[in-house]
Amino acid sequence: MGESLPRVPRGSQHPSNTLSRPVQTLRVKMVLLGSSGVGKSSLALRFGKDQFKSSSPTVGCAYLTQVVHLNDVTLRFEIWDTAGQEKYHSVTPLYYRGAHAALLVYDISKKETFIRAQVWLKELERHYVPGSTVIWLVGNKGDLTEDRQVSAQEAQSLANEKGLSFTETSALSGDQVTELLQALAHRVYECIGAQQGGLSEWREPSLVTLHHKDTSNPLASCCKVGP
Amino acid sequence: MERDNHQEGEAQGVKICDPPSESNPAADTLATSLSLLGNHMFPDSVERNERLGVNREVPADSLLSDVTAEESSLDAETPSNQIMKPETECQDNVSTQPAADRGTEDSAIDNDQSNSEEFVVTMLAKAKLEEQGLGVKGRSSPLLEAGNQESPAFMSHRDEDVTADSWRAHRKHVFVLSEAGKPIYSRYGSEEALSSTMGVMMALVSFVQSGDNIIRSVYSEEHTVVFLQKGPLVLVCVSSSRQSEQQLRAELLYVYYQIISMLTQASISRIFEHKKNYDLRRLLAGSEKILDGLLNMVDSDPSFLLAAVHCLPLASSLRDSLSQILQKAITPNLVFSILIAKNQLLTIVQEKTVIEDTRLEPTDIHLLLNLIGASSAFQAGEIWTPICLPLFNPDCYFYAYISYLDPPECTVCLLLLSTDKEAFYAVADCKRKIEEAMVAQNSLSLIAKAQSYSVSQVGVSDLRHFMYKPFDVPDNYRQLTQFTSPEMEAPYSSEEEKMRLLDLYRYMHSRIHSTSRPLKLIYHVAERETLLAWVTSKFELYTCFSPLVTKACAITAITKLLRWIKKEEDRLFIRYPPKYSTTPNPSKSSRGGKSDQQDSTDNGFLSLL
Ligand SMILES: Nc1nc2c(ncn2[C@@H]2O[C@H](COP(=O)(O)OP(=O)(O)OP(=O)(O)O)[C@@H](O)[C@H]2O)c(=O)[nH]1
Ligand SMILES: [Mg+2]
Numbered sequence: 001m002g003e004s005l006p007r008v009p010r011g012s013q014h015p016s017n018t019l020s021r022p023v024q025t026l027r028v029k030m031v032l033l034g035s036s037g038v039g040k041s042s043l044a045l046r047f048g049k050d051q052f053k054s055s056s057p058t059v060g061c062a063y064l065t066q067v068v069h070l071n072d073v074t075l076r077f078e079i080w081d082t083a084g085q086e087k088y089h090s091v092t093p094l095y096y097r098g099a100h101a102a103l104l105v106y107d108i109s110k111k112e113t114f115i116r117a118q119v120w121l122k123e124l125e126r127h128y129v130p131g132s133t134v135i136w137l138v139g140n141k142g143d144l145t146e147d148r149q150v151s152a153q154e155a156q157s158l159a160n161e162k163g164l165s166f167t168e169t170s171a172l173s174g175d176q177v178t179e180l181l182q183a184l185a186h187r188v189y190e191c192i193g194a195q196q197g198g199l200s201e202w203r204e205p206s207l208v209t210l211h212h213k214d215t216s217n218p219l220a221s222c223c224k225v226g227p
Numbered sequence: 228m229e230r231d232n233h234q235e236g237e238a239q240g241v242k243i244c245d246p247p248s249e250s251n252p253a254a255d256t257l258a259t260s261l262s263l264l265g266n267h268m269f270p271d272s273v274e275r276n277e278r279l280g281v282n283r284e285v286p287a288d289s290l291l292s293d294v295t296a297e298e299s300s301l302d303a304e305t306p307s308n309q310i311m312k313p314e315t316e317c318q319d320n321v322s323t324q325p326a327a328d329r330g331t332e333d334s335a336i337d338n339d340q341s342n343s344e345e346f347v348v349t350m351l352a353k354a355k356l357e358e359q360g361l362g363v364k365g366r367s368s369p370l371l372e373a374g375n376q377e378s379p380a381f382m383s384h385r386d387e388d389v390t391a392d393s394w395r396a397h398r399k400h401v402f403v404l405s406e407a408g409k410p411i412y413s414r415y416g417s418e419e420a421l422s423s424t425m426g427v428m429m430a431l432v433s434f435v436q437s438g439d440n441i442i443r444s445v446y447s448e449e450h451t452v453v454f455l456q457k458g459p460l461v462l463v464c465v466s467s468s469r470q471s472e473q474q475l476r477a478e479l480l481y482v483y484y485q486i487i488s489m490l491t492q493a494s495i496s497r498i499f500e501h502k503k504n505y506d507l508r509r510l511l512a513g514s515e516k517i518l519d520g521l522l523n524m525v526d527s528d529p530s531f532l533l534a535a536v537h538c539l540p541l542a543s544s545l546r547d548s549l550s551q552i553l554q555k556a557i558t559p560n561l562v563f564s565i566l567i568a569k570n571q572l573l574t575i576v577q578e579k580t581v582i583e584d585t586r587l588e589p590t591d592i593h594l595l596l597n598l599i600g601a602s603s604a605f606q607a608g609e610i611w612t613p614i615c616l617p618l619f620n621p622d623c624y625f626y627a628y629i630s631y632l633d634p635p636e637c638t639v640c641l642l643l644l645s646t647d648k649e650a651f652y653a654v655a656d657c658k659r660k661i662e663e664a665m666v667a668q669n670s671l672s673l674i675a676k677a678q679s680y681s682v683s684q685v686g687v688s689d690l691r692h693f694m695y696k697p698f699d700v701p702d703n704y705r706q707l708t709q710f711t712s713p714e715m716e717a718p719y720s721s722e723e724e725k726m727r728l729l730d731l732y733r734y735m736h737s738r739i740h741s742t743s744r745p746l747k748l749i750y751h752v753a754e755r756e757t758l759l760a761w762v763t764s765k766f767e768l769y770t771c772f773s774p775l776v777t778k779a780c781a782i783t784a785i786t787k788l789l790r791w792i793k794k795e796e797d798r799l800f801i802r803y804p805p806k807y808s809t810t811p812n813p814s815k816s817s818r819g820g821k822s823d824q825q826d827s828t829d830n831g832f833l834s835l836l
Contacts, residue, residue, distance in 0.1 A: 036513050057513040059602035060612020060627070063651070083612075085513040087489055091613050094648055 025074040026199040031096040033120045034105035035113040036084030039140040042171035044081045058083040061095050068185040075185050076202045101134045108139045109147035135164045142170040387416045400465040407504040444472045455479040459499035471737035484617040485521050488594045491615045493622035517601040535696050535710040536589045539571040541677050543797040550574045550805045556660035557809045560647035567640040579806045588618040589708050611651045628654045682713040685791045687784045693770040711799040735760040
């Protein structure tokens with residue numbers, strides 16, 4: 001997905017990076033959790049394409065990738081954008097299992113989505129060793145200030161109490177979205193990247209064929225995401 | 228024209244499949260419920276004191292069902308009175324049975340409900356009041372504990388004012404409710420705003436159930452109300468579309484199956500066994516769009532009427548090469564690989580062992596296509612979602628991988644179905660292989676050129692449109708049921724005209740498939756066109772001609788058309804759906820298919836709820 005942006009295209013970081021500075025690419029599994037309609041898919045679309053489009057509820061789970069460059073490392077985010085609808089809850093563990101980063105997204109104009117985010121937090125805490133997952137509380141739809149039902153202070157104190165990071169974003173305006181991903185990348189790399197067996201290195205599944213593909217069809221490298 | 232014909236044949240009555248019961252006092256309640264429902268949905272009838280009849284499908288020997296009051300008796304006596312008898316029609320039909328002329332007298336007896344009148348009116352007023360309070364609120368849901376709430380952005384018809392005339396005027400309403408009477412889905416207006424209407428429907432259903440009857444349908448002058456009970460769910464269709472009861476019931480079944488495809492039958496039963504008055508909307512929240520989409524397709528796409536799949540015409544060499552590409556990109560537990568372009572099937576390849584004894588039903592494919600339409604895969608890149616194919620196995624989930632191969636256009640979609648929920652990366656890798664192979668063979672640009680055909684290519688003057696559905700022939704009986712049809716062109720270019728033609732087809736279809744008097748051949752002269760429908764042991768064919776065609780001309784035209792189809796067969800249909808084997812041990816694929824299927828069920832399928 002993001003591979004189609006002016007960032008380094010997928011499958012070609014080795015050739016495109018200057019040979020003098022080979023950069024390691026690490027895989028980061030990230031999951032977006034939260035009630036239906038809080039804007040998880042919209043955030044994901046911002047991460048990848050810096051666009052905003054009205055979307056329909058996600059079916060099951062959407063998978064996309066996004067490369068983020070830090071000074072001495074490249075992180076390849078494998079983003080699992082889960083569906084918030086209750087009927088999919090029973091499958092959600094499939095998607096958050098083994099995640100290095102989890103975004104708990106709520107809608108600042110809907111109190112109940114904030115409560116729901118806390119339910120997700122409890123569920124994550126039940127399954128995870130502290131420190132193995134970076135959990136980020138995200139108050140989306142920051143643009144809806146008139147309808148605000150969750151104050152930033154309230155969310156911030158929850159974050160402090162639970163040791164989470166917290167950001168308010170707007171997928172609509174794009175406010176704080178790129179910043180969030182950058183901050184998250186740093187955080188993940190600091191907390192997990194250094195750990196023994198923290199992040200695994202990413203290798204192109206079949207480098208040769210993909211190179212061939214990249215040259216033969218420029219479109220093929222961005223096949224992961226539509227308009 | 229058509230409309231009038233239908234009107235003439237309109238029957239009023241409730242058909243009930245029953246062992247006859249003798250419950251007179253209860254029958255009063257039934258009459259009450261009926262008029263309540265009638266008034267509620269179609270308030271005009273109150274003024275006109277419209278008659279609603281009660282009609283039971285009685286075994287021939289049991290005479291009058293004693294569902295009280297005279298209003299029921301006549302319809303009950305003449306079950307054949309649903310047969311429509313268009314005036315302008317001459318029938319070259321095989322059926323020799325004379326059209327049972329539904330007399331005028333069967334609607335002649337007034338519904339004497341003076342006793343219940345007052346009650347009805349009060350009840351109705353009450354129900355109305357309740358609804359006014361809720362009317363436009365949409366879905367504020369006190370029921371969702373942790374705030375799993377639908378965003379207003381996702382609403383469509385949900386926020387419609389159910390007290391408005393425009394709401395009543397919709398051509399086809401569909402409601403789903405639980406046995407306990409809880410609203411689950413309404414095509415128009417929010418379920419909550421409609422809870423009293425649904426309550427009335429449920430009262431009706433449960434009343435009839437109490438007498439060991441199953442309520443099937445209610446006819447009024449303008450509307451047909453059809454009920455379908457499936458497990459703990461009750462589905463109701465209120466239609467002014469003039470479709471047959473059978474067709475409407477088939478449509479309700481699609482709705483049921485789409486719900487199953489999201490939740491599985493097993494989990495629905497489990498939920499309701501556990502808690503009779505469970506609010507299933509919790510689990511279906513956000514799926515209204517999928518059901519809305521399905522109903523729109525049902526109305527506008529003849530695939531559903533014909534229960535057959537429409538594939539995109541493609542040179543057979545190209546189709547074969549695409550199939551081969553799919554055949555090569557496999558991974559354990561992959562069971563179906565489906566390629567779709569412009570919402571039509573390009574090819575479908577299936578795993579040998581799992582499918583040994585079963586074939587993929589058109590219904591399951593329709594549900595999949597609808598799901599793809601509703602998914603945002605075009606934005607998201609790759610989708611990985613549990614999905615149940617109700618006709619394949621109503622109790623288990625497959626895992627569907629959905630991705631478009633031609634962004635940003637997003638017309639060519641790949642669908643890979645696995646039985647293993649953990650197989651995402653392996654399946655995604657299959658996609659990469661498929662993509663590579665398609666690039667190498669330049670398949671995408673070839674597919675882009677493929678398109679539906681024009682009827683003019685058939686070269687038969689006066690022929691405006693047709694639908695041809697071949698039946699399975701013995702040598703390839705595992706084949707998917709398909710049909711072919713040209714683009715709808717002038718004069719059927721506008722949405723209204725398309726719908727009108729489809730309605731004509733639906734009418735012809737209902738005649739052909741009438742339970743009481745099926746026909747093999749119908750020549751129907753409508754006002755603006757002439758239609759001919761013909762069913763044989765080999766095919767089912769619907770043709771539409773310009774109004775000036777003579778019968779002889781039409782027959783010749785059809786001969787030519789059949790010859791043309793024969794010639795083009797390889798291009799129009801997926802002839803032999805190819806297979807692959809992803810099981811490591813191919814010896815398993817020997818006959819005893821069922822048990823093999825069981826095996827893979829055990830390790831692959833996972834019930835989720
Ligand atoms: N005002 C505003 N609307 C937003 C914002 N982000 C998303 N939306 C809208 O909220 C609705 C839901 O957004 P989605 O991104 O589809 O929500 P989701 O969390 O992915 O929902 P599910 O896939 O059902 O779990 C859409 O109509 C978006 O246009 C935002 O930052 N501000
Ligand atoms: Mg989403």
